[in-house]
Amino acid sequence: MDILELSSRMIDSGELIESPMRITNELSEIASGVALVESYSNVVAVGTDEGLVIFDASGIETGPAVVASLRRWTNDPVHTIVYTHGHVDHVGGSGAFVADAHGRRHAPPRVVGHENVPRRFQRYREMDAWNVRINLRQFGGIRPQRGLRLVVDGEFLARDVAECSEVYSEGLSLSVGGRRIELHHGLGETDDHTWGWLPDIRAVSTGDFFTWVFPNAGNPQKVQRFPLEWAKALRAMIAMEPELLLPAHALPVVGVERIRGVLDTVASMLERLVADVVEAMNAGATLDEILAAVKVDESLLALPYLRPVYDEPEFVIRNVWRLYGGWWDGNPARLKPPTDDSLSREIAGLAGGVRALVERAEELSTAGDHRLACQLIEYARGAAPDDSSVAAAYRDIYLGRRKAESSLMSKGIYADAARRTTIHADG
Numbered sequence: 440m441d442i443l444e445l446s447s448r449m450i451d452s453g454e455l456i457e458s459p460m461r462i463t464n465e466l467s468e469i470a471s472g473v474a475l476v477e478s479y480s481n482v483v484a485v486g487t488d489e490g491l492v493i494f495d496a497s498g499i500e501t502g503p504a505v506v507a508s509l510r511r512w513t514n515d516p517v518h519t520i521v522y523t524h525g526h527v528d529h530v531g532g533s534g535a536f537v538a539d540a541h542g543r544r545h546a547p548p549r550v551v552g553h554e555n556v557p558r559r560f561q562r563y564r565e566m567d568a569w570n571v572r573i574n575l576r577q578f579g580g581i582r583p584q585r586g587l588r589l590v591v592d593g594e595f596l597a598r599d600v601a602e603c604s605e606v607y608s609e610g611l612s613l614s615v616g617g618r619r620i621e622l623h624h625g626l627g628e629t630d631d632h633t634w635g636w637l638p639d640i641r642a643v644s645t646g647d648f649f650t651w652v653f654p655n656a657g658n659p660q661k662v663q664r665f666p667l668e669w670a671k672a673l674r675a676m677i678a679m680e681p682e683l684l685l686p687a688h689a690l691p692v693v694g695v696e697r698i699r700g701v702l703d704t705v706a707s708m709l710e711r712l713v714a715d716v717v718e719a720m721n722a723g724a725t726l727d728e729i730l731a732a733v734k735v736d737e738s739l740l741a742l743p744y745l746r747p748v749y750d751e752p753e754f755v756i757r758n759v760w761r762l763y764g765g766w767w768d769g770n771p772a773r774l775k776p777p778t779d780d781s782l783s784r785e786i787a788g789l790a791g792g793v794r795a796l797v798e799r800a801e802e803l804s805t806a807g808d809h810r811l812a813c814q815l816i817e818y819a820r821g822a823a824p825d826d827s828s829v830a831a832a833y834r835d836i837y838l839g840r841r842k843a844e845s846s847l848m849s850k851g852i853y854a855d856a857a858r859r860t861t862i863h864a865d866g
Contacts, residue, residue, distance in 0.1 A: 442467050442477070446690035450697055455743040459651040459689035464504035466512050469691055470640050470683060474512055476505045480529045480687040483644050484509055485637065487616025490518030490545075493536075494635055494644045495529040495687055499597045502532020506539050516545035518615055520601065521622065522552035523646025523687055524629045525559035527596055534599030547601075551613070553624050554606040555631030563596040570595040573660045576855040577848060625672030626665035628655045634672060642683035643676050649702065651689035653740065653747040654709060657754030658848060664758050667713045670706040677702050701744060708739055712752065716759040725769030726760050751846040783821025793823045797832045809840040820860075834860045 440448075449456050466476045472486035478501045483494040491513070497505045509517075517536050523529055533550070540547050563570055574595065611622040621636040628647045635644035647655065648669065656666040676684075677699050684692040684701075692698050712735060719729045735752040739745050760768070767774055776782070787793050796819040803812035816829075816836045823829050834857045841853035 442475075442690050443469070443693045446692050447694065447697065449690075449743040450692065450701060453742060455746070459743065461689070462501065464501060464508055466508040468512070469685065470642065473637070473640060473642065473683075473685075474509070475685055475691055476508050477690075478505050480526075480647075481685075481689075482509070482532075483685045483687075484512075485618065485620065486513065486515060487518065487618040489616030490516040492519045492521065492613070492615050492618070492620060493517055493548075494521045494646070494685070495523055496520055496536055496601070497532035498528040499531035499534070502535035505532060506535045510539070514543075516540060516543065517548040519549045519551060519613065521613075521620075521633065521635060521644075522550065522556055522603065523634065523644070524632045525552065525556040525563075526629065526647070527563075527600075529646075529687060530556075530600050531597045533601035534597055537599070537601050549605060550601045550603050551605045551607070551611070551622070552603040553631040553633050554608055555629075556603050557606065559629070559631055560596060560600070560602070567595050577658075577660055577851045579851050579855050579858070623672075623675065625668065625675070627669035627672055628664055630663075630665070632672075634676060636679055636681075640683060641679070641681055642685055643679060643681040643698075644685045644687075645676065646687045648672055648676070649684065649686050649705065649744075650749075651686065651744045652749045653745050653751060653846075654705065654755070655750045656709065657750050657752075657756070657758040659754050659757070659852070660848070663762060664755075665762070666709045666755055666759060670709040670713075673702045673706040673709075677706075704739070704742070705745065708735060708745065709755075711735075712755060713759055716756055717763065720760070720764055726757070726764075727768065727770065729760065730756055747846050749847050751849070754846075754848065779817075780821045780824075783818045786818040787822035790818075793819045793826065793829060796822070797829055800836055801832060804836045804839050807843070809836075809843055812836050813840055830860050833857075 445456065446459065449459065461477045462479045463477045466474050468474045474484045476482045478497045480495050480497055482497050482505050485492045496502055517540060520533060520536060537547055607622060609624055613620040613622065619638060622633050623636065625632050625634060632646055634646055634648055654669060656664040656669060658664065680695055681698050682695050684698045692701060715733045716729055719733060730753060733756055740747055787796055790796050796815050800812045800815035800819065813836060816833050819829050820833050837853045837857040841850050844850050844853065
């Protein structure tokens, strides 16, 4: 089954036949002179009379394999690399493309991106240690898989990443070798995001605006996301009436009606989620009340392209609150709260000791009430940080919570909590 047939079957049936995220580094020719290499991230290659225009360069680990796949398809030089945005899994492999050009005595590729891409690169360099730490934590709750290791040799942004040689603000029309490619800026997962339009084959290169998972619009460890503007970008793509959708992650999609349906579903879900949160904020609800009341229809989350296996609705709600309402959650006690350790000692004293907290946390964890269990074991750990029996219970409770979670982001944070406690208890 080819990749277009597979994606069509899953979208039309609403059933997850197999994971659409396949890091094979294998190339498929999707249309005449247009290919997609399935990787982390995908690379879309567009042939022209002057050479290839490619969208994204994959990651530092997968970049060389992507280049090898392209070279089995064509020996044409890479004329232009378009960064859909500056995340390292989209730009980290650019050094492999530059090295390939050098080895073939081709001119180095032109590199085009939004004007915020260089600013992102600068921020990554200034906060390298922070980015290494949060990405090890974010991706640390999954089974190791080649291509998902974003931190290499202790650095987040690869030293040989190709800098942008040309940037744009709102839009840019490229003309390369007789082919016209339109670039459009949109806010969404990032503030530097580009999506591309290929009018001759009516194809849209979406970057991370569509990734076959619930939108990454809430990531708890990363900078602000923009869900309503994300939906606006999807609607702009729909207006083009694309016949082919080429995402930066997972499978391409074919067919005007199928693409319209998928993009409209994602856009409508984001619009509804934002509207519900804003309505509650205007009514005076606190963040805690909104998290309890605002939900995404479970039938949407069951769709093969909206599963909350990476980000999840609860995190998007928090990000909407942060975007429109700031960081304070509406609870006056948490405007200037007590320190965690002083609160933990007070709670332990009121409960009759640390052991009572541990036992109750274990009961709740066994019963599946992981939210309350984790809060109580945090109090116990804060009140008795050197107690090895508390550390053991802490580790087990967080491992249990990790197992119960669906999203990679939750799994990573809870696995990291368990791992750090093991290290502290043993060391």
